[in-house]
Amino acid sequence: MAQEGATVQRTPKRGRSEMGRYIAKRLLIALATLFVILLVLFLLLTLMPGSPFNNEEKLSPDQIAALKAHYGLDKPVVERFFLYVWNMLHGDFGVSYSIQTNMPISSMVGPRIWTSVSIGLEAGMLGALVGVVLGIIAALRQRTGWDTAATIIAVLGVSLPSFVFALALSYFLGYKAKMFPIIFDTTHPFISSVLPVIALSMFTLASVERYTRSEMVSIMESDFMMLAKSKGLPKAKLVIHHALRNTLISVITVLVPLLVSLMTGSLVIEKIFSIPGLGSLYITAIQSNDYNVVLAISFIYSVMFILAMLLMDVLYVVIDPRIRIAGGR
Amino acid sequence: MEAETSAMAQGMRQDEDAKLFRLSTERHEEADSREYADYSYARETLGRFLANKGATIAVVIIFAIVVLAIVCPMLSPYTYYDVDSSQANLLPRMPGLEQLGIFDGTRNGIDYYAAQGVPDAYHYFGTDSLGRDIWTRVWCGTRISLAIALVAVVVDVVIGVVYGLISGYFGGKVDIVMQRITEILSSIPQLVIVTLMIVVLQPGLGNIVIALFITGWIDMSRIVRAQVLKMKNQEFVLAARTLGVKPKDIIFKEILPNTLAQIVVTFMFSIPNAIFLEAFLAFVGLGVPAPTASLGTLINDGYKAATIFPYQVVAPVVVLAVLMLGFNLFGDGLRDAIDPERS
Numbered sequence: 001m002a003q004e005g006a007t008v009q010r011t012p013k014r015g016r017s018e019m020g021r022y023i024a025k026r027l028l029i030a031l032a033t034l035f036v037i038l039l040v041l042f043l044l045l046t047l048m049p050g051s052p053f054n055n056e057e058k059l060s061p062d063q064i065a066a067l068k069a070h071y072g073l074d075k076p077v078v079e080r081f082f083l084y085v086w087n088m089l090h091g092d093f094g095v096s097y098s099i100q101t102n103m104p105i106s107s108m109v110g111p112r113i114w115t116s117v118s119i120g121l122e123a124g125m126l127g128a129l130v131g132v133v134l135g136i137i138a139a140l141r142q143r144t145g146w147d148t149a150a151t152i153i154a155v156l157g158v159s160l161p162s163f164v165f166a167l168a169l170s171y172f173l174g175y176k177a178k179m180f181p182i183i184f185d186t187t188h189p190f191i192s193s194v195l196p197v198i199a200l201s202m203f204t205l206a207s208v209e210r211y212t213r214s215e216m217v218s219i220m221e222s223d224f225m226m227l228a229k230s231k232g233l234p235k236a237k238l239v240i241h242h243a244l245r246n247t248l249i250s251v252i253t254v255l256v257p258l259l260v261s262l263m264t265g266s267l268v269i270e271k272i273f274s275i276p277g278l279g280s281l282y283i284t285a286i287q288s289n290d291y292n293v294v295l296a297i298s299f300i301y302s303v304m305f306i307l308a309m310l311l312m313d314v315l316y317v318v319i320d321p322r323i324r325i326a327g328g329r
Numbered sequence: 330m331e332a333e334t335s336a337m338a339q340g341m342r343q344d345e346d347a348k349l350f351r352l353s354t355e356r357h358e359e360a361d362s363r364e365y366a367d368y369s370y371a372r373e374t375l376g377r378f379l380a381n382k383g384a385t386i387a388v389v390i391i392f393a394i395v396v397l398a399i400v401c402p403m404l405s406p407y408t409y410y411d412v413d414s415s416q417a418n419l420l421p422r423m424p425g426l427e428q429l430g431i432f433d434g435t436r437n438g439i440d441y442y443a444a445q446g447v448p449d450a451y452h453y454f455g456t457d458s459l460g461r462d463i464w465t466r467v468w469c470g471t472r473i474s475l476a477i478a479l480v481a482v483v484v485d486v487v488i489g490v491v492y493g494l495i496s497g498y499f500g501g502k503v504d505i506v507m508q509r510i511t512e513i514l515s516s517i518p519q520l521v522i523v524t525l526m527i528v529v530l531q532p533g534l535g536n537i538v539i540a541l542f543i544t545g546w547i548d549m550s551r552i553v554r555a556q557v558l559k560m561k562n563q564e565f566v567l568a569a570r571t572l573g574v575k576p577k578d579i580i581f582k583e584i585l586p587n588t589l590a591q592i593v594v595t596f597m598f599s600i601p602n603a604i605f606l607e608a609f610l611a612f613v614g615l616g617v618p619a620p621t622a623s624l625g626t627l628i629n630d631g632y633k634a635a636t637i638f639p640y641q642v643v644a645p646v647v648v649l650a651v652l653m654l655g656f657n658l659f660g661d662g663l664r665d666a667i668d669p670e671r672s
Binding site: 033034036037040041044045047155156158159160161163164167171175182263267268271272282283286287294298301302305306309 | 383517518526639653661
């Protein structure tokens with residue numbers, strides 16, 4: 001393995017196939033993990049107390065038995081699990097029991113994923129952009145007012161939960177100043193997503209800012225920067241061509257796990273701004289014991305999480321040639 | 330020739346030595362005690378920590394909040410559960426400050442306290458829609474939130490440390506199996522696991538703690554494992570093994586004390602995380618059951634009336650924010666003080 005890794009650098013073609021094999025191996029592990037997760041989630045939810053049917057106390061035992069038989073809930077757990085997996089592979093996640101009775105979950109979840117993902121991505125981009133800019137300013141103007149201001153923003157953003165920002169923004173900018181709607185309006189998706197996106201982006205912004213600053217500072221002090229400086233390169237070129245490039249490469253790798261935190265962070269934000277996304281559906285499903293919906297959404301979150309981790313591992317190898325596949329253990 | 334010159338040089342040097350140096354009349358123990366200051370790792374670390382102003386202020390603030398959370402409910406004339414509909418939705422009013430025109434229980438010139446027939450009552454943070462005193466509820470809630478976070482994090486530390494030590498020290502097959510388990514557990518987003526656990530177990534103080542530590546220990550175990558891997562091939566462990574020390578003693582007496590600094594730092598960062606998760610659960614409607622209040626359930630209750638009575642949500646949010654900020658700054662300061670290389 002180590003020897004194969006060593007030849008990678010020399011022949012790009014073999015390097016690519018090595019890369020392909022690495023990705024394939026990681027995908028297989030990810031699939032196996034997903035299967036185990038699905039099993040765990042399924043078992044957990046079978047243990048869930050309460051009944052998924054509306055007003056069960058009004059139903060006679062016969063009616064309940066009939067409902068259970070109709071939805072296949074009378075079969076043994078193992079059989080139900082494999083049936084579920086089989087149906088899922090065919091794009092069928094079952095039906096909702098109580099939120100919208102008999103509605104297929106794929107059609108409930110489908111449009112909502114897009115809303116949540118687009119808000120998450122917008123927040124991610126905003127956070128990354130502002131974070132990088134602030135980080136660079138802080139690194140270039142070390143120990144000045146700029147640096148202190150950026151540090152304060154970073155500490156606040158990392159420490160405070162996003163719902164604190166959401167509540168503050170919706171009260172001051174939404175309710176008091178009436179600049180933005182406090183409840184998501186599907187007919188004006190852009191203007192109504194301004195506040196949630198800002199609130200959601202704070203954590204990403206702060207983490208990226210911190211990371212960019214420390215990377216940038218250590219790069220500015222490195223030998224190759226000294227060499228470039230001694231050759232008399234103008235400051236702008238020095239910063240943009242040499243320092244910034246190297247900083248951004250490593251910032252990309254911290255961004256991916258942050259994207260995942262955006263997905264789950266949106267749970268609370270979606271509730272505060274009444275956004276019709278995945279998170280608000282998840283909360284409703286939990287409160288009404290609609291366990292097919294809970295199962296499907298938990299699984300979707302896990303898939304996103306695992307994909308993001310996979311992406312991050314692959315990006316590491318692609319971006320930074322110093323980390324080699326064989327050395328990755 | 331050469332030998333001659335070198336002998337001459339030596340003689341000259343001896344003469345010079347005699348001029349420059351003379352025998353000490355002093356006992357070296359005395360000299361030692363005078364020349365060297367007392368040095369200890371703890372003092373050095375403490376010094377570095379105190380030099381960090383933000384972190385020092387954070388400690389003072391955390392301490393103040395803890396004291397308030399313990400003392401206030403005891404001194405308050407109100408309880409966190411007494412419902413009094415005649416005092417519902419009163420605005421904050423504090424003696425002293427009310428002379429300045431703030432915290433005087435009036436809005437738009439109307440004195441709500443007089444209007445509702447309780448002109449002599451003082452509710453520092455106002456009351457909620459059931460007439461419960463928010464000041465008392467906030468500090469009781471802080472108590473509960475802190476207690477949940479502390480218990481969950483202490484359990485995290487115990488499980489995480491033992492798991493990490495075993496996995497790292499024994500390595501091989503044991504390590505592979507143990508690492509696969511943590512990998513699968515950590516592939517499910519923490520918020521999802523915590524929510525599902527509460528859904529299955531039903532909300533309650535104990536169950537929230539269980540849900541928090543069921544995945545909370547993973548980070549700790551990773552950090553401890555990494556430390557063990559770094560340390561287990563070092564000479565002092567090798568020496569202990571050569572002398573026939575049992576694995577149990579090597580793990581707990583040789584390796585564990587050396588990972589303590591890392592454990593303390595991780596512990597500090599886990600507390601605000603646990604406080605946040607508890608608040609999150611409450612906000613999703615899975616918090617501690619009423620009338621018990623935690624900061625999370627208070628925020629959730631206050632949020633429902635936020636547009637009419639914003640003060641009801643402000644008090645718990647501010648306490649939560651300050652608490653989380655404090656613990657994060659404290660953790661940062663501690664990490665920099667313990668490991669100055671990294672900062």
